[in-house]
Amino acid sequence: xxxxxxxxxxGLLSLATVAVLWExxxxxxxxxRVLLPPPSAIAAALRDLIADGDVxxxxxxxxxxxxxxxxVACILGIAVGLWMGCSPFADGLLEPLVELLRPIPKxxxxxxxxxxxxxxMATMVTIIAFAAVFPVLINTYQGVRGIDPVLLETxxxxxxxxxxxxxxxxxxxxxxAILTGMKVALSLGIVLAILAEMLAGLDGLGxxxxxxxxxxxxxxxxxxxxxxxxxxxxxxxxxxxxxxxxVPWRGR
Amino acid sequence: MSVRLSxxxxxxxxGDGGEGRGLLALDGISLDVAPHEFLAIVGPSGCGKSTxxxxxxxxxxxSAGRVEEGGRPVTGPPDxxxxxxxxxxxxxxxxxxxxxxxMFPLESAPRAQRAELREQCRSYIRQVGLAGFEDRxxxxxxxxxxxxxxIARALAAKPDVLLLDEPFSAVxxxxxxxxxxxxxxxxxQSGFTAILVTxxxxxxxxLADRVAVLSARPSHISEIVAVDLPRPxxxxxxxxxxxxxxxxxxxxxxxxxxxxxxATHV
Numbered sequence: 001x002x003x004x005x006x007x008x009x010x011g012l013l014s015l016a017t018v019a020v021l022w023e024x025x026x027x028x029x030x031x032x033r034v035l036l037p038p039p040s041a042i043a044a045a046l047r048d049l050i051a052d053g054d055v056x057x058x059x060x061x062x063x064x065x066x067x068x069x070x071x072v073a074c075i076l077g078i079a080v081g082l083w084m085g086c087s088p089f090a091d092g093l094l095e096p097l098v099e100l101l102r103p104i105p106k107x108x109x110x111x112x113x114x115x116x117x118x119x120x121m122a123t124m125v126t127i128i129a130f131a132a133v134f135p136v137l138i139n140t141y142q143g144v145r146g147i148d149p150v151l152l153e154t155x156x157x158x159x160x161x162x163x164x165x166x167x168x169x170x171x172x173x174x175x176x177a178i179l180t181g182m183k184v185a186l187s188l189g190i191v192l193a194i195l196a197e198m199l200a201g202l203d204g205l206g207x208x209x210x211x212x213x214x215x216x217x218x219x220x221x222x223x224x225x226x227x228x229x230x231x232x233x234x235x236x237x238x239x240x241x242x243x244x245x246x247v248p249w250r251g252r
Numbered sequence: 253m254s255v256r257l258s259x260x261x262x263x264x265x266x267g268d269g270g271e272g273r274g275l276l277a278l279d280g281i282s283l284d285v286a287p288h289e290f291l292a293i294v295g296p297s298g299c300g301k302s303t304x305x306x307x308x309x310x311x312x313x314x315s316a317g318r319v320e321e322g323g324r325p326v327t328g329p330p331d332x333x334x335x336x337x338x339x340x341x342x343x344x345x346x347x348x349x350x351x352x353x354x355m356f357p358l359e360s361a362p363r364a365q366r367a368e369l370r371e372q373c374r375s376y377i378r379q380v381g382l383a384g385f386e387d388r389x390x391x392x393x394x395x396x397x398x399x400x401x402x403i404a405r406a407l408a409a410k411p412d413v414l415l416l417d418e419p420f421s422a423v424x425x426x427x428x429x430x431x432x433x434x435x436x437x438x439x440x441q442s443g444f445t446a447i448l449v450t451x452x453x454x455x456x457x458x459l460a461d462r463v464a465v466l467s468a469r470p471s472h473i474s475e476i477v478a479v480d481l482p483r484p485x486x487x488x489x490x491x492x493x494x495x496x497x498x499x500x501x502x503x504x505x506x507x508x509x510x511x512x513x514x515a516t517h518v
Contacts, residue, residue: 148339148342150337150339150342150343151342151343151345153311153335153337154335154337154343156311156328156329157309157311157329157333157334157335158329158334158356158357158409159328159329159331164359164360168356168359169345172345172347173345173346173347175347247347248389249346249347249389249390249391
């Protein structure tokens with residue numbers, strides 16, 4: 001326990017050192033204050049954003065976009081991954097398609113999607129879902145294929161129906177792998193959400209970061225980046241908690 | 253003699269590429285199991301004992317021959333056949349507590365009966381000596397305790413035929429004896445038919461009414477030995493019985509490929 005406290009303290013020390021060096025560098029003119037304001041100025045800008053409630057609208061816009069795209073990706077990825085994992089027919093049918101689409105950097109498809117779906121929510125949700133679906137799908141598939149045959153035979157000897165086997169054995173047994181895929185998809189989804197907002201230029205954290213940069217409000221820009229970082233870190237922490245509760249047997 | 257399960261001229265070939273060049277594992281095995289009998293199948297490792305049991309359980313089709321239970325051909329796992337795997341830790345559901353693992357075979361029952369069935373499961377858990385561990389997860393238990401959970405889960409399915417695939421080979425010697433006594437006790441109480449596959453001759457003699465000896469691959473039944481030891485059997489006195497030692501000697505020499513010296517004919 002005391003070792004953990006110590007390592008935390010050392011970790012904070014490195015953060016504090018960087019913050020102090022940055023502050024000094026900006027204050028004493030080692031870097032251009034306009035391009036890189038000191039942390040204190042960014043903190044003040046952040047405080048203002050939160051105090052007037054200005055932070056809410058772009059943040060909620062990004063959350064909204066992300067939740068829909070990510071949710072669609074998870075549902076689709078798990079469903080198709082389970083199907084491919086359980087059915088050799090589905091595996092044979094879809095594997096070439098998945099392998100063809102998977103390596104494409106999804107950001108490259110944003111301009112093409114604007115052509116089909118217009119500059120708006122539909123494109124943004126689609127691109128987030130498209131980027132996030134593959135890690136979920138692949139990990140679900142591998143999770144299903146990696147289930148020990150003894151477990152499936154146990155279900156057979158208890159004469160479980162196909163549906164019961166899927167719901168009560170295959171899905172929970174593949175859950176650790178599914179969650180791993182969902183975790184990878186989480187960061188990909190955020191990247192694509194921010195990118196889509198920057199390109200679509202309507203609203204959201206991606207939009208305001210680009211907008212404040214163009215207006216040369218660098219303090220605000222960095223404050224928004226901090227909001228985005230906190231959003232990402234919050235999601236990641238939330239996910240770790242869910243993982244601890246959902247698959248406590250993982251790694252045993 | 254009525255027959256609970258009958259294996260008729262079972263053969264199994266693995267990896268047959270259609271040219272008859274596959275590996276012949278089982279070669280024309282016929283075996284009848286009487287109701288409520290405890291039958292053990294012993295053989296050298298790799299002789300296809302587990303394959304034979306999997307075929308008997310309907311988990312794997314034979315390449316030739318027929319399996320019948322109660323006069324009906326077996327094409328998949330029959331009702332109330334329960335299989336106890338050697339790899340108990342892989343057979344238990346890691347995401348379920350002990351009680352929920354034991355409940356698994358009963359979950360298709362109507363909701364109204366759930367509470368009653370849970371009580372039944374608690375009593376099975378008590379019977380296998382795990383009272384107080386109902387809410388633990390399998391990965392929080394020792395190997396022997398995990399196999400006890402698997403046994404309790406098997407009981408919950410109210411087995412008519414219990415198939416035991418080297419179920420005690422992965423636990424330490426003392427735990428093995430405890431589990432053997434437990435299975436024997438449950439068998440005597442519940443009256444199911446038991447078929448045990450093992451490479452442990454002592455275990456086979458200690459538990460079974462009859463011991464079938466499989467030869468090395470391609471396996472056939474080289475001998476069936478009736479175990480005329482009195483019941484109830486006891487880990488100490490039965491194992492010290494001179495008849496136990498005679499049977500053990502006879503079976504050991506058969507497995508080691510020697511002719512038996514000094515042992516009486518069985």
